[in-house]
Amino acid sequence: MDLLYTRVVEQFFTKDYHGAPFVLFGPAHLASLAVVLLFNLSFILVRRSSNQRLRQVLRVGMAVWLVLNELSWHVWNWAIGDWNVQTMLPLQLCNVFVFLSAWMLLTRSRKIYEYAYFLGIGGAIQSLITPDAGMYGFPHFRFIQPVISHGLIISAAIYLTVVEGFRPTWKSIPRVVLAGTLYLLLIALVVNPLLGSNYLMTAYKPDVSSLLTLLAPWPWYILEYEGVGLITFLILYLPFAILDWRKKRRVEDHFFIFKNRRFLNIKK
Numbered sequence: 001m002d003l004l005y006t007r008v009v010e011q012f013f014t015k016d017y018h019g020a021p022f023v024l025f026g027p028a029h030l031a032s033l034a035v036v037l038l039f040n041l042s043f044i045l046v047r048r049s050s051n052q053r054l055r056q057v058l059r060v061g062m063a064v065w066l067v068l069n070e071l072s073w074h075v076w077n078w079a080i081g082d083w084n085v086q087t088m089l090p091l092q093l094c095n096v097f098v099f100l101s102a103w104m105l106l107t108r109s110r111k112i113y114e115y116a117y118f119l120g121i122g123g124a125i126q127s128l129i130t131p132d133a134g135m136y137g138f139p140h141f142r143f144i145q146p147v148i149s150h151g152l153i154i155s156a157a158i159y160l161t162v163v164e165g166f167r168p169t170w171k172s173i174p175r176v177v178l179a180g181t182l183y184l185l186l187i188a189l190v191v192n193p194l195l196g197s198n199y200l201m202t203a204y205k206p207d208v209s210s211l212l213t214l215l216a217p218w219p220w221y222i223l224e225y226e227g228v229g230l231i232t233f234l235i236l237y238l239p240f241a242i243l244d245w246r247k248k249r250r251v252e253d254h255f256f257i258f259k260n261r262r263f264l265n266i267k268k
């Protein structure tokens with residue numbers, strides 16, 4: 001029993017991991033992205049189902065799992081001696097949206113939804129595509145936990161969109177941009193100087209491959225990242241813009257047909 005426990009700890013939870021390292025877009029990374037994608041596609045089936053109990057269990061289950069998964073992250077870092085206020089406070093964008101998304105799912109909050117849709121999905125997608133996994137490959141906890149966390153942040157907003165019928169509007173984008181900018185300034189000008197931290201990566205670029213690697217040196221990459229964020233928001237809103245355009249075209253077509261028929265009737 002002790003031997004089994006030791007092997008489990010060494011394989012899944014040890015700080016000094018000697019297993020297969022994380023490989024960007026390697027088989028394990030691509031498989032994790034596929035699992036997240038398939039989970040979100042399953043919401044189409046949930047939407048077609050009239051089983052309200054299933055919807056409630058899924059919604060509450062995602063909320064609970066978001067919080068428990070985040071708490072496990074803090075417990076693990078404390079256990080290996082890596083917990084500190086410079087890196088572990090829930091101030092990173094995705095850490096914030098772990099708790100906001102959980103509350104949003106439990107309460108079906110439309111106020112939180114538009115921020116979770118743009119900021120939550122936008123930030124979590126980048127973290128899934130270029131995760132900060134370091135040397136920890138599958139099946140280590142350090143590999144699996146962020147996949148669950150970021151995947152569920154995305155799924156929370158997608159669930160409310162696909163199953164519950166929530167949607168953002170054009171007015172959502174300036175509100176989200178303003179809130180995101182104010183939060184970034186708070187972290188960059190107050191929190192990071194006070195704690196000597198690098199939350200939101202505003203003090204310097206992290207030593208991992210990410211989108212920031214392609215941007216300009218500090219501090220100009222912060223402005224570029226704001227621009228990338230705005231482009232991301234517009235891309236995320238594109239499906240709704242197309243939907244609204246198609247509805248408008250149908251209304252115009254129906255009005256045109258009605259007008260022509262009326263004209264022809266009068267002419268007769």
